[in-house]
């Protein structure tokens with residue numbers, strides 16, 4: 402059902418945990434639908450120095466969070482904003498169709514954390530002009 | 544490599560050795576068509592069917608003539624509900640069932656709604672028990688069928704079947720019960736419990752898959768289900784799966800013989816597992832009734848974590864179980880049974896069902912508890928909830 406890479410990231414998730422004094426925090430999803438992702442960012446000089454995640458959800462939700470954090474760690478904000486759910490799926494070697502929403506959540510969680518950072522620092526991030534973290538709430542379960 | 548622990552016996556069971564032995568003969572030795580009564584091969588096949596029919600009948604205190612073999616629990620449920628609905632539609636169009644039935648019952652009722660039938664779905668309490676007062680109040684002059692499962696497949700709750708049977712009888716309403724999970728775990732006595740129709744399936748009691756039976760009390764008005772030849776007294780046509788029927792009969796014979804010993808042992812394991820989980824893992828909720836539950840069923844919700852993730856980690860330790868999480872069903876919602884007991888979605892997503900067998904030892908239970916403790920604490924570390 403899951404690729405080796407998905408299972409690896411599920412079994413040994415990278416960057417798990419809480420972060421004190423994060424520069425940006427984003428949380429998406431809800432308990433009703435069965436998955437919640439929370440992303441913490443440490444940003445220095447427009448570079449994502451560190452990233453942590455906490456996820457409630459199925460195996461592919463945990464694996465998608467783990468992979469997404471790996472893909473943005475050490476990258477610039479501009480690069481992180483560009484991260485798409487497709488890139489997460491590709492890096493995982495594929496996800497079953499019913500689990501694609503996990504990768505969407507991962508993308509949204511990162512955007513949401515970057516949005517929070519932009520709000521706190523009064524910056525505008527290119528690519529987030531139309532992002533509204535509230536939208537995610539409206540989605541309903543996938 | 545750890546020992547493999549199969550703890551999903553409500554999904555299906557391993558076919559017993561004696562059952563396989565019993566079945567073998569009917570493939571290439573006694574392979575005659577049971578309808579061919581003019582030669583011995585045919586007569587032997589017929590004998591095998593009748594022997595099995597008697598085993599099943601005796602086990603539930605029915606008459607042999609009241610047992611009809613089907614292709615399994617789903618078929619029996621379909622037959623019971625559609626067969627009664629269509630045969631009694633001159634009397635009424637109302638069916639009473641519960642919110643926690645198997646989909647073989649629920650989807651059949653939904654299907655009948657297209658033909659003008661109406662269904663009342665009874666609520667259950669936090670333990671999964673129906674309320675007899677609500678049942679009585681739901682009865683209308685047009686009610687033609689009450690279908691309440693004997694025991695639930697997810698949470699193991701056993702319903703007050705005898706009282707339901709009495710209520711149905713008082714009102715002259717046909718009473719069907721899905722006893723697929725109850726067979727072998729609870730005493731079934733169709734006479735004492737006033738049951739008119741009862742569904743069972745072989746693969747839940749150490750028999751082969753794809754074979755089941757329906758008990759139809761003499762005199763109950765029900766349409767034939769498969770139209771064709773004269774098999775099963777013309778009610779359910781098709782050349783009988785003789786080997787499967789023989790296997791089913793053997794499985795029932797064994798279940799009847801070892802009934803008390805088997806269930807006492809399962810209850811001992813069940814109690815040990817329930818107590819072990821409660822004592823070692825915080826923030827858990829036992830789903831189903833504390834005592835009035837199937838001997839092999841243990842179902843807990845583990846707060847702040849999700850069931851599929853638990854199952855994947857259990858599988859790595861060689862443990863097979865199941866979950867009511869939406870993630871594992873491919874649907875958007877967690878189990879309809881857990882939601883009907885009033886569980887919130889989050890808690891329902893974190894449910895795990897272990898269903899035991901007599902191949903499991905007390906040491907295995909210790910291993911399961913320890914493995915679950917480690918898995919839950921690990922997933923809770925990853926979870927953002929409750930921090």
Ligand SMILES: Cc1ncc(COP(=O)(O)O)c(C=O)c1O
Pocket residue numbers: 553554614615616617618620645647692694695696721723724744745746753754755
């Ligand atoms: C309560 C209940 N009813 C019906 C069925 C369906 O039985 P079968 O698999 O034999 O069609 C099952 C098995 O999944 C069950 O647990």
